[in-house]
Amino acid sequence: MMAITIGGIVFQPLEHFFATKITTKAKAPELSAVFSYIMASLSMSVPAICLCCAAANVCFERVLASFLVIEFCVGLSSPIAGILRSKYVPDAYQGAIMNIFRLPLNVVVVSGTHATDVLEQYQVFGIVSGLFLAAAALQATLAMDGEVEKKQVKKD
Amino acid sequence: MIQRVKCLFLLSLFEMCLTVVVPRLMILVCCLQCSIGNGATAILAGVIAQVLEDSLGHIGPFQGAIALTVFALVLILRWEENYGESKEGDHGTSSVYRQFTDGWKLVANDSKVLRIGLIQALSEGGMYTVSSHVLLLCLCWYPWRLLLNRILPSMPTSIPFLLSFCLNNKVCLHVGPHSLINESSWRCANGMRLLCTYDGHYHRWNCIPTIRTLLCN
Numbered sequence: 001m002m003a004i005t006i007g008g009i010v011f012q013p014l015e016h017f018f019a020t021k022i023t024t025k026a027k028a029p030e031l032s033a034v035f036s037y038i039m040a041s042l043s044m045s046v047p048a049i050c051l052c053c054a055a056a057n058v059c060f061e062r063v064l065a066s067f068l069v070i071e072f073c074v075g076l077s078s079p080i081a082g083i084l085r086s087k088y089v090p091d092a093y094q095g096a097i098m099n100i101f102r103l104p105l106n107v108v109v110v111s112g113t114h115a116t117d118v119l120e121q122y123q124v125f126g127i128v129s130g131l132f133l134a135a136a137a138l139q140a141t142l143a144m145d146g147e148v149e150k151k152q153v154k155k156d
Numbered sequence: 157m158i159q160r161v162k163c164l165f166l167l168s169l170f171e172m173c174l175t176v177v178v179p180r181l182m183i184l185v186c187c188l189q190c191s192i193g194n195g196a197t198a199i200l201a202g203v204i205a206q207v208l209e210d211s212l213g214h215i216g217p218f219q220g221a222i223a224l225t226v227f228a229l230v231l232i233l234r235w236e237e238n239y240g241e242s243k244e245g246d247h248g249t250s251s252v253y254r255q256f257t258d259g260w261k262l263v264a265n266d267s268k269v270l271r272i273g274l275i276q277a278l279s280e281g282g283m284y285t286v287s288s289h290v291l292l293l294c295l296c297w298y299p300w301r302l303l304l305n306r307i308l309p310s311m312p313t314s315i316p317f318l319l320s321f322c323l324n325n326k327v328c329l330h331v332g333p334h335s336l337i338n339e340s341s342w343r344c345a346n347g348m349r350l351l352c353t354y355d356g357h358y359h360r361w362n363c364i365p366t367i368r369t370l371l372c373n
């Protein structure tokens with residue numbers, strides 16, 4: 001819980017860093033989200049690799065650290081998700097759109113929970129890492145869309 | 157199941173009201189404060205649950221939850237209604253069916269909305285999956301078991317202590333990360349408490365063997 005809280009606290013300085021050093025203020029939430037999902041994906045790849053290929057006792061600290069990082073990412077991505085939804089989804093359809101996407105969300109959760117019964121632990125962590133990576137890739141396309149649009153406006 | 161339905165219902169409601177009640181420029185600040193408040197509330201909830209359990213018995217935390225829910229109801233009664241209309245007073249065109257059909261059309265026509273929805277589904281799905289899996293790993297993976305065996309049997313059960321082992325506020329039941337009062341950690345601790353047995357000979361609670369028998373075998 002402390003890691004989640006710290007993630008929430010860190011969001012604003014992180015967004016400020018992206019807004020001033022790397023991109024515009026308008027695109028900072030998208031880049032922050034990409035950063036958060038990539039970090040989550042990397043953190044989940046640690047138990048996937050450790051539980052697969054290394055001795056259990058060697059990995060204990062690394063796995064513990066990776067769990068803390070994923071918690072940090074949960075805290076970080078929580079405000080970002082709210083901001084991005086309010087930015088892209090019209091207010092009148094917020095409820096409907098959110099409920100529509102609860103369907104794939106729950107499919108992922110049920111499949112993931114079922115996977116814990118039938119697959120090895122490292123495989124499940126690998127799948128979760130892949131899910132975060134897919135989210136990061138989709139988020140990156142959203143961030144790049146803005147850049148492409150801006151370049152087209154400049155050309156015109 | 158009732159808890160899960162209630163949480164999904166409240167989550168939708170909170171987020172819809174957030175976008176209506178809070179000005180767009182303030183959404184960042186509000187989301188940020190929610191995220192920080194969420195974590196702090198969950199830690200506090202664990203401590204309060206322990207105090208209630210000590211004074212009222214096993215049912216104490218549940219009674220406390222009822223009181224909190226009534227308090228939340230009182231707060232909600234003061235909110236303005238959000239019918240989901242695009243213009244104020246446009247209730248006629250904002251039926252549930254209409255909103256869903258229009259919502260699907262919007263998803264089909266606007267790839268950005270589709271991508272935002274998929275990002276949310278993938279990331280939250282990943283978070284919930286890992287939460288339930290972390291619990292199994294904590295209890296079944298050998299190094300964790302060594303640590304738990306070393307510490308837990310020698311201590312009376314304490315909800316904040318168990319919470320620290322959960323490592324995640326959603327390990328027991330899948331609850332969304334956006335709930336304002338995060339009750340999942342509360343329930344996590346109480347769920348664990350239900351799985352503990354009291355060892356009268358040594359005057360201590362013994363949790364891990366029971367949980368491990370249920371989960372790992």
